[in-house]
Amino acid sequence: xxxxxxxxxxxxxxxxxxxxxxxxxxxxxxxxxxxxxxxxxxxxxxxxxxxxxxxxxxxxxxxxxxxxxxxxxxxxxxxxxxxxxxxxxxxxxxxxxxxxxxxxxxxxxxxxxxxxxxxxxxxxxxxxxxxxxxxxxxxxxx
Numbered sequence: 001x002x003x004x005x006x007x008x009x010x011x012x013x014x015x016x017x018x019x020x021x022x023x024x025x026x027x028x029x030x031x032x033x034x035x036x037x038x039x040x041x042x043x044x045x046x047x048x049x050x051x052x053x054x055x056x057x058x059x060x061x062x063x064x065x066x067x068x069x070x071x072x073x074x075x076x077x078x079x080x081x082x083x084x085x086x087x088x089x090x091x092x093x094x095x096x097x098x099x100x101x102x103x104x105x106x107x108x109x110x111x112x113x114x115x116x117x118x119x120x121x122x123x124x125x126x127x128x129x130x131x132x133x134x135x136x137x138x139x140x141x142x
Contacts, residue, residue: 009036011052032060042070043091046077050084063087070094071109073101081105 001008009029036056043049043066053064064086071091081089082105090108091097097109119129 001056008036009056010056011038013048013052027059031056033062036061036064038064038066040066040068042072042114043068043077043081043089044072044074046080046084047075049086050080053084053086056087066090068092071097072104073097073109078104 007029009031012026013017014025038049038052038056040049041052049066049068053066057063065088066086067090069092071140072095078101088108091111092110092112094112097107101107102109117130118132121127122132124127
C-alpha cells in the first residue's frame with residue numbers, strides 16, 4: 001500500500017479451536033466507498049477469502065477483488081467462491097489450475113515461470129535476486 005500510495009486495511013482473522021476453520025472478525029481501516037483488493041498467500045476452501053470479502057462489503061467497500069499466490073482450490077472452493085462478493089480473483093500458476101476451475105471461478109491466472117527462471121539464473125550467476133524487484137520499489141531499500 002505504501003509503494004502504491006494507497007490506504008491499507010487489515011482483516012483480523014482467528015482460528016476456531018484446533019480446526020482449520022476461521023472466522024473473520026474485524027475490518028481494521030476505512031473501506032467505505034473504496035475499491036478493496038484482498039492479498040493472500042493461498043486459497044484452499046475459499047472460506048476465509050469469502051468471509052473477508054463479505055466483511056469488506058458489509059463495511060461499505062465499493063467492490064472487492066483478490067490476488068492469491070497459491071490456488072489450492074480444494075472441492076469446497078467450487079461452492080464457496082462463486083457465492084463470494086468478489087469482482088475478480090487473480091492467482092498464479094504456482095499450482096496448476098484446470099481449465100474447468102478457471103472457467104467456473106472466472107480466474108485470471110498469471111504465469112510465474114519467467115520470474116522463477118530469472119531468480120534461478122541470477123542465483124546460478126551469483127547475481128542479486130533482490131535487484132529484480134528494485135524497479136517495482138520492492139528492492140532492498142523498500
